Amino acid sequence: MNKLKNIQNKVLSNEWATLNRIDYDFQFNDGSWKRISRESYDRGDGACVLLYNKEKSTIILTKQFRMPAYANNKNDGMSIEVCAGAIDNNEAPEVCIIREVEEEVGYKIPKATKVLEAYTSPGAVTEKMFLFVAEYTDAMQVNEGGGLASENEEIEVIEVSFAEAIEMMNNQTIMDAKTIMLLQYAQINNLFIPA
Numbered sequence: 001m002n003k004l005k006n007i008q009n010k011v012l013s014n015e016w017a018t019l020n021r022i023d024y025d026f027q028f029n030d031g032s033w034k035r036i037s038r039e040s041y042d043r044g045d046g047a048c049v050l051l052y053n054k055e056k057s058t059i060i061l062t063k064q065f066r067m068p069a070y071a072n073n074k075n076d077g078m079s080i081e082v083c084a085g086a087i088d089n090n091e092a093p094e095v096c097i098i099r100e101v102e103e104e105v106g107y108k109i110p111k112a113t114k115v116l117e118a119y120t121s122p123g124a125v126t127e128k129m130f131l132f133v134a135e136y137t138d139a140m141q142v143n144e145g146g147g148l149a150s151e152n153e154e155i156e157v158i159e160v161s162f163a164e165a166i167e168m169m170n171n172q173t174i175m176d177a178k179t180i181m182l183l184q185y186a187q188i189n190n191l192f193i194p195a
């Protein structure tokens, strides 16, 4: 990109994830150059999935405590979300989400279909999210889910009707962006109306 030069990276924090300060010369549309400084938080990319059952008109959601949501002073920090996980190094997004579905909600799904890719907060976070949909049946359940105790996860699995989920989105019971994106994807594309 020729609007950009002299990029310098300074690691501000490197514990669980990495917070960088990136300084760079940026050329504005009038031709002038200016030195800019931006903080950029890197915790890798993510994958998430709307698990849906067409016959029952249901979806599967998770409920867990999210410290950053709590820190924003919203209620009790409990967050209702589609199943999601951070993508391990070199892992394909579909492989990641199939693994997360078994760990978090206890279903062994054969495949997931990618429908969207989105930068979740491009002004601050490097993360790109791969959004999937996948059909599930009761027969695919292999355990109770709940997440990995070894990673201090405590995930409640919730099965609700699609209509209830839309109501939860509209009344701010669901406030997670990736979940809202997938519910709206299902609405727009009539996922619950048989072809």
Ligand SMILES: Nc1nc2c(ncn2[C@@H]2O[C@H](COP(=O)(O)OP(=O)(O)O[C@H]3O[C@H](CO)[C@@H](O)[C@H](O)[C@@H]3O)[C@@H](O)[C@H]2O)c(=O)[nH]1
Pocket: 016, 017, 044, 045, 046, 047, 048, 084, 085, 086, 087, 100, 127, 151, 152, 153
């Ligand atoms: N020690 C430590 N552990 C952490 C930290 N942050 C996360 N973890 C642990 O890392 C694991 C992350 O779980 P995943 O299921 O892989 O990811 P996620 O938290 O569900 O995140 C998903 O949704 C996020 C957006 O809401 C996405 O940002 C993320 O990419 C992913 O899709 C959990 O065991 C969590 O406890 C941290 O700062 N310190």
Ligand SMILES: [Mg+2]
Pocket: 083, 084, 085, 086, 100, 104
């Ligand atoms: Mg998760």
